[in-house]
Amino acid sequence: MLLALAATALVALALLSDLIVPRVEDLWGRFRAGRRRAPTWSYDPGRERRAEQRARTLLRSCVNEEEWAMYRDLGFLRVWGTLADGPDDVGGTGGAPYAYLIYPHRPILAYLAQTHRLLNEYCVTFPDETRPYGSSRLPDSDDVLAKWMALTGDERRLISTANMHLPGRQLDPAQIRRDLWRLSQWERARMRQLAGGDGPDRPADRQSAA
């Protein structure tokens, strides 16, 4: 009787082994994983904010007062182009003044200063391969500063490094025109203030208000 039961149990085990073995392996794997220390990443919610604050301080120390105020109030920088006939891939500006808008982590946009005709988008990144906090993405203001330095230091090299696209690929042309309108309004207000000798009457610093 006992022998018959044992034989039956062995047969049953053999038949069920396909189901049981994977489960046992899975349980054993979970048990071992649970005993190992999982890598801990102490998330610091203020780290990005502090990095951005440092980046803003550095940017402010590099650009002039007007450019800093522009970035602080409008969220972008305008840099005048210096090539006699515009960027190489534009097909010539006929000597008309042109400029670039620099946004954080967005393409650089070239446009004609007088007509506001949009010329090109230049997609460029500055990946920080040291990945100090696990990402190669620079803080916003560091990205703006890198673009500003590269553009004012060697415009032709930066433009040739960037991937060029027609306007509208990433930046909404309607938004750009609104930004150019905001910029012209901002400049008028600023000129009035300077002419009137008033102190700066500006919105609160977006960063410190955040």
Added chain:
Amino acid sequence: MIAEGDIERAEDEQRLIEEFRRQLDAGLWAAVPVSGTEGRRESIMVRSFDDIPWDADRVIFFPRAAGGR
């Protein structure tokens, strides 16, 4: 801040040169912000220590540009 010193002191200058080379060897670009015409600010890209203007008070290193999407 990576390094600071007075380039008129030989040991400081040597240390600054070594650090400058180390940063460029790591693939970074270097630029010096300067005052341009009409109060505008601009930067000078520097590729060697000798390119740094004598009166520059700092050099900023930043990642090399790459074409983005």
